[in-house]
Amino acid sequence: MALGKDYAAQDCSIARALEVVGERWTLLVVRDALYGVRRYNDFLVHLGIPRAVLASRLAALVDAGVLEKRPCPDAPRRHEYVVTERGRALWPTLRALSIWGRENFGDDRPLRYYRHAECGTEIGLAGECPACGRLVPLEDVEVLPGPGLDLDPADPVSRALIGPRRLLQPVRLDAAADPV
Amino acid sequence: MALGKDYAAQDCSIARALEVVGERWTLLVVRDALYGVRRYNDFLVHLGIPRAVLASRLAALVDAGVLEKRPCPDAPRRHEYVVTERGRALWPTLRALSIWGRENFGDDRPLRYYRHAECGTEIGLAGECPACGRLVPLEDVEVLPGPGLDLDPADPVSRALIGPRRLLQPVRLDAAADPV
DNA sequence: GACAGTAAGTTCAATGAATGAACCTGATAC
DNA sequence: GTATCAGGTTCATTCATTGAACTTACTGTC
Numbered sequence: 001m002a003l004g005k006d007y008a009a010q011d012c013s014i015a016r017a018l019e020v021v022g023e024r025w026t027l028l029v030v031r032d033a034l035y036g037v038r039r040y041n042d043f044l045v046h047l048g049i050p051r052a053v054l055a056s057r058l059a060a061l062v063d064a065g066v067l068e069k070r071p072c073p074d075a076p077r078r079h080e081y082v083v084t085e086r087g088r089a090l091w092p093t094l095r096a097l098s099i100w101g102r103e104n105f106g107d108d109r110p111l112r113y114y115r116h117a118e119c120g121t122e123i124g125l126a127g128e129c130p131a132c133g134r135l136v137p138l139e140d141v142e143v144l145p146g147p148g149l150d151l152d153p154a155d156p157v158s159r160a161l162i163g164p165r166r167l168l169q170p171v172r173l174d175a176a177a178d179p180v
Numbered sequence: 181m182a183l184g185k186d187y188a189a190q191d192c193s194i195a196r197a198l199e200v201v202g203e204r205w206t207l208l209v210v211r212d213a214l215y216g217v218r219r220y221n222d223f224l225v226h227l228g229i230p231r232a233v234l235a236s237r238l239a240a241l242v243d244a245g246v247l248e249k250r251p252c253p254d255a256p257r258r259h260e261y262v263v264t265e266r267g268r269a270l271w272p273t274l275r276a277l278s279i280w281g282r283e284n285f286g287d288d289r290p291l292r293y294y295r296h297a298e299c300g301t302e303i304g305l306a307g308e309c310p311a312c313g314r315l316v317p318l319e320d321v322e323v324l325p326g327p328g329l330d331l332d333p334a335d336p337v338s339r340a341l342i343g344p345r346r347l348l349q350p351v352r353l354d355a356a357a358d359p360v
Numbered sequence: 361g362a363c364a365g366t367a368a369g370t371t372c373a374a375t376g377a378a379t380g381a382a383c384c385t386g387a388t389a390c
Numbered sequence: 391g392t393a394t395c396a397g398g399t400t401c402a403t404t405c406a407t408t409g410a411a412c413t414t415a416c417t418g419t420c
Binding site for chain 2 (some may be wrong): 014015020023028065086092093097104106111125158
Binding site (some may be wrong): 219220221224231232234235255257258259 | 395396397398399400
């Protein structure tokens, strides 16, 4: 990656991390992947990202071991991008960033709630459950719509993501096509 | 910020956060500010960032309320950039990102350790102390050089940052000028 | 079997941002 | 008064991003 050159000189893990996920759009792609978005076209319509940039970001993330590209189980010629263990490990970062964004630049009404499915407690700053005291496996994180969330968004992926649902649960567009 | 436009369409706190700190270099500037770097020239030599970009990033961060620009107490015509409460609130994000970078792209030897000064416990994923169970105030975070850290770096700011020291403790270059 | 449509891209010209070097300005240092 | 430093600005070049158009391979539908 040509961009990262200068970062590399830094004696710093943050700089190394930013070489991988520091480019425009990259963290939003990872966020979507953690939400369960897997297909090129789903990323495309949900993010509103230019096609060429998406292709380049996905390739870079696969290269870095954050996503895995593999053929779709049902349609062998299609493929999907699935978060690896390394990608899942970005959840604490994204959770912390999200809280910072909400507390400093959001309006009062939260967009979404994240809860530990087993005990109902809201997930903490780094993805841990304050009640259980441990990091919650992503599959056990329940995503619920908050009062600030638009419940009738234009694109089908946003509609499929309204929830309630779990993190990592693959997005299915089939049943989401009915308007009010 | 012209860049952020597309992000803004997203119903998502992460996107809002990235509008503020998502540009190239920005998070590294904040990291340095949390380390105690305050002066334009110190950011410049430590980051190796182009002057124009630094000026623009600092202005944007002041604008967003992450940094505060104020006259130097000793030299009234100079000024310094100090992290605000909002800037300090980015510490959990940076801590999580740093751990991700180290665990996934670092070599085995850590560059730095972060410890709760009062009990000596290593700081957790989101800046909390696992022993005390609470977020550690940044002034109580002790930064120690790890085995992977270059102990004789070229620029004086890196030398002043070797530590041991505390987060937020202002960088002073005066005494750091003696080579081995 | 022709036609339309979808998925996952690539290519291209135009725009915008990043880079590094040079310049500027006002204060201190000698 | 000459040099140096802090904190910038300006400029030409390079590089990345953007949005639109094109491509290619497969999947239905009539």
